[in-house]
Amino acid sequence: MALFSSSILSFSTLFLFMLGIASAQLSSNFYSSSCPTALSIIRGTVNTAVSKEKRMGASLLRLHFHDCFVNGCDASVLLDDTINFTGEKTAMPNANSLRGYEVIDTIKSQLEKQCPGVVSCADILAVAARDSVVKLGGTTWTVPLGRRDATTASFVDANKNLPSPSLNLSDLISAFRKKGFTAPEMVTLSGGHTIGQVQCKVIRDRIYNETNIDPNFAASIKKNCPRPVGVGDTNLSSLDQTTRVFDNTYFKDLVNKKGLMHSDQQLFNGGSTNSRVNTYSQNSAKFFSDFGCAMIKMGNLSPLTGSKGEIRTNCRKTN
Template identity: 50%
Template sequence: MAKSMNFVMALTLLALAPLCFSAKTSGGYLYPQFYQRSCPKAQEIVKSVVAKAVAKEARMAASLLRLHFHDCFVKGCDASILLDSSGTIISEKRSVPNRNSARGFEVLDEIKSALEKECPHTVSCADIMALAARDSTVFTGGPSWEVPLGRRDSRGASLSGSNNNIPAPNNTFQTILTKFKLKGLDIVDLVALSGSHTIGNSRCTSFRQRLYNNSGNGQPDYALEQSYAAQLRTRCPRSGGDQNLFFLDFITPTKFDNNYFKNLLASKGLLNSDQVLVTKNEASMDLVKKYAENNELFFEQFAKSMIKMGNISPLTGLKGEIRKNCRKINTRDHI
């Protein structure tokens, strides 16, 4: 009898095993092995396409990482950012944070197309984005992590959510922290995830006010190291050149490392939303110092915070759908 009880308990533990490594969400569980049977090559396919895209253009890694972030902060991680305008849907691509800057959609289309051939109507666009963000981090030298999977895709978008919920380059520290807290993220997540600015670019229009009139009294921002500011002004004039691109981390712009935090301590954070991490809050400044001193600690926390961010209000179970085309909702016969 004791043996049979032990056997039953063992079976129960095995059945619950995936839950031990998963994230509880309002709609169910996400766990890394979600596609183990239904599409065993899913992660391999995502990785292959991302590798090719990043090898072709290093900047693409930051673009794919940013898309996941901008998606999760609006209605949760549901691939709503990928929807084009159609019918009653007004695309989030038209919002201020995304217009003229969100990119990488063609890479996600290529991944989706390959996955539809391998295992039709199985892998969600939302999960593709989460995996592509992880792979982009790894391919630029950053940490890896097991991505909890099982998200489904939304059947709608929110232009107003995209305009209001995504932290902006000119937001105050408190506004940015509040936007994170509303999504269940804390100050540690804020500082660690800001570290993604160790790769990628930003446009002149996103930081011009720091060079010429940040304080509102006609004076430049003296929180920005002045020789660095002078260098930026050569390609970011008072007017014009809005789309000119600048490295977020000018030391190692295509390598995922902790130089971003070292730059902040030297007053060389490109965006106001970067520099406020050391000028407006003691707790965030302490975290910046820790990550600047310890790359391993930054990597460890970044991975944890990415998993946490990827679990913002996902659609699971019977909610949402698995889109056949990431840019549009399914017709009824594909639901």
């Protein structure tokens, strides 16, 4: 057991060391000379898209998460399949679920007109996620920039690395630990579910079969999510009760046994993460501050920098 603990400590130290190197290669003013209007172009397009459809804010935030958790923040999630590889778009966690590709296309098109071949798709994803949160009333954070884009994507790794909404707490903690996150940071990042919606097929088992759920809440969701499998599978339910606003309602809902997905309610089910959920349910400022820090850390997961990768002209395909 001591040897195991020592190995974990060594791995964690090495991970944080490598993370520090990666972070040092990114800079918040990376485009200040090469494309000074980059951030304003991204912000303007995101604001327009989210104003048109509030749900898009959650979709853009989720795109960044699903990119970073599969081989790092390299925009691999945006690549269409080719004869050389099957990409991440059709993996189980993403197929008929991930959205926002067209918004990223619009941003990229505008940036290519203004600063050809300069701003990476990976950086667009990172900034668009931040701007989406801000647009919906949430916190802001400084996004380190300078990521480059991958030239391949992995269907297998997307299926393997993205946490399932059916996971129990111990498996959730393990999945995030593999990416260098502590259990409290996992709770923090899960707070992104304060915006967005989920399909009926993802939550049907929870609302019909689980007991750690408020019965009135379950009954209200069942009206939109009938029991027969295949009926209303794509009907949408809000992840919290103020889904168009980025706030701490998600955590208040968990305390009241109104978590919509199984993995959500696992964060407040008598386990080690209860205290963090309680804190956030009572202190939105603490959640906002921690969320910004956690998003910066997530955005630093294995970025391609320097001469690695490329700057794609079209985010859907390699140059």
